[in-house]
Amino acid sequence: MNYKQQAQEILEAIGGKENVAAAAHCATRLRLVLNDEEKVDQENLDHLDVVKGTFATGGQFQIILGTGIVNHIYKELISSTGLNDMSTKDVKEASTKKLNPIQRFVKMLSDIFVPIIPAIVAAGLLMGINNLLTAPDLFVEGKSLIEANPEMADLAALINTFSNAAFVFLPILIGFSATQRFGGNAYLGAALGMLMVHPDLLNGWGYGGALVQGEVPVWNIFGFEIEKVGYQGTVLPVLAASYILAKVEQGFRKITPSSLDTLLTPLLSIFVTGILTFTFVGPVTRSAGNVLTDGIIWTYDTAGFIGGAIMGLLYAPIVITGMHHSFIAVETQLLANIAKTGGSFIFPIAAMSNVAQGAAALAVFFVTKNAKMKGIASASGISGLLGITEPAMFGVNLKLRYPFFAAIAGAAVAAAYITFNKTLAVALGAAGLPGIISIQGKSIFHYIIGMVLAFAVSFLLTLFLSKRYEQKNKQNESHDTNAA
Known part of the structure; x- marks a missing residue:
């Protein structure tokens, strides 16, 4: 792979070196602070073979490249921009300046x-x-x-x-x-x-x-x-x-x-x-x-399963904003007073949302004909089931939109079920399939049923919506042809 060329193509797609204020990388992603995110040519960026997905959060524009690749492209990128080598902490500090007061408060809790x-x-x-x-x-x-x-x-x-x-x-x-x-x-x-x-x-x-x-x-x-x-x-x-x-x-x-x-x-x-x-x-x-x-x-x-359904529906959109980090303080308080609270209901709902996002991405793997999307959907879908949803959410579901809608619907159904059955967590952990060990002993059965519901509803609804999505695209293509 020509890393210098790939870095140059990415740089052009994000608005040139003048648009990059700070840059670092983690194990899989470029973490950038851009002067103006409106200058990003998203369509051009998505068409680059090396790019597995992108998303913006917390003042950072992140580009998913994968392990073994990101470090090489990062090296070429900072060489082209003239920036100094920076850590993710440096980039976090730079990105904080772009946040509004609420986002800064949430980031403070997260820190x-x-x-x-x-x-x-x-x-x-x-x-x-x-x-x-x-x-x-x-x-x-x-x-x-x-x-x-x-x-x-x-x-x-x-x-x-x-x-x-x-x-x-x-x-x-x-x-x-x-x-x-x-x-x-x-x-x-x-x-x-x-x-x-x-x-x-x-x-x-x-x-x-x-x-x-x-x-x-x-x-x-x-x-x-x-x-x-x-x-x-x-x-x-x-x-x-x-x-x-x-x-x-x-x-x-x-x-x-x-x-x-x-x-x-x-x-x-x-x-x-x-x-x-x-x-x-x-x-x-x-x-x-x-x-x-x-x-x-x-x-x-009081709200019961209806409140659980609403929270399941909203959890993924909250993750997009980064506000979910503020839940850590609430969960810590619930777990610290477990004799009074019985545990945290937020963790199981988060797990239902994560499983739903992973299931929707896996469904895309079966319906898409795009080879690049297949590769992203399979890896990110499994990651989502294990509790890490950013690749699935930003790389697949939000990009196609209909899988995201299917996922939040599946999360709402599953969250309503586990809330109705008073499923609580006694620990924080990986909010997904491995989260079973964090659940109250008497609630484990309902947690498993909830994950099955989250997976099934999201997966099947994604398959259903994909057919409607294809039909709509064909109708639009036919309309464009007739108009021409």
Whole structure:
């Protein structure tokens, strides 16, 4: 392959080197920040053999090329444009300038929560394994596995302890990540998180009961009472406290003499932020978080399968905007309070949407006569079933449109079914076929049925719509011929 020629053709199709503000690449895609995306010749770009698909999201224009190719073309591209070699992080920072306030807020949440997802996923999957061991009637009629095999009881207890750790100490993870994102010292953020879950404090999960009984412990400082309550499993309080910590630290660094900065700035930052956290920020945001969680649960319980259908219908369009990253914070809150919420209903609905997108792309593989589209549809369809939908959605379904409509219809049907049957996840993970391990033991059967529905409806509807699409194209061609 002539990589220099391919890079030049791509460059011409995206508006020339003057239109490229920043460029990097990941394993399969060119990630570009363009000065004006209106200058992209999409038709010309789609006809290039090396291009497997394109999409724009989060201020970036991404071109799917594939592994083993993207790095060579990237090298030729930056050589032609005169740009310096950049990382994906550099490109993210450049693309942020093009985002509106809402998109920047969503990106901020994504920047905070994406780095801690591995810890939450690991803990959640361990929780899922524990549920498999303790769920009655799943493997043995009338009993759980540990009831049928008492020697496994301590193993389940061990796994349960491992699974709880990330959620009990969640403020430490969020404090580290959020303070770093807001421009503060990440380790001070971790220390703030530790302060919020200190064992001397009343456990956050026991606060409601202690409040009802009037037994909430307090610090009495010069007649002013401050509740000694922890923030285990919370999200909003530590987000707000981390933001304040970062700004307080930045403020002290500006006014503290350099000789005393290392000593005084951390001390004063933690002390001031800690006081604000326990007197005002924590109580207010704890109440706001409880209202948010209760509201989500109420909506889920009240709207029922209709609400599930609507969310299934809208999930893929939300992914297109990038707004789905904001769900991470909500899911984390639901999972952190699993004793109250039972788990997350968002993850199963996301999985139904992903399976539906993958199924629609696979249907295109069977109906299209375009060899290039066949190759993209087969690979991206399988990827979609495994939970990674961007190649299927942007490379196939949105490009042809009718598979996308079929997919969101299939997602709506499947989401309505799993919502009606109260299918919840106890962990984050790959939202697709592998997501079965993240589901509550008693809900696994319904999750499987939901995936079958998502696949079948999307696949069959894509086949049906493809025939109508072909008929419409033939009619248009006939009309054009007669007009000529």
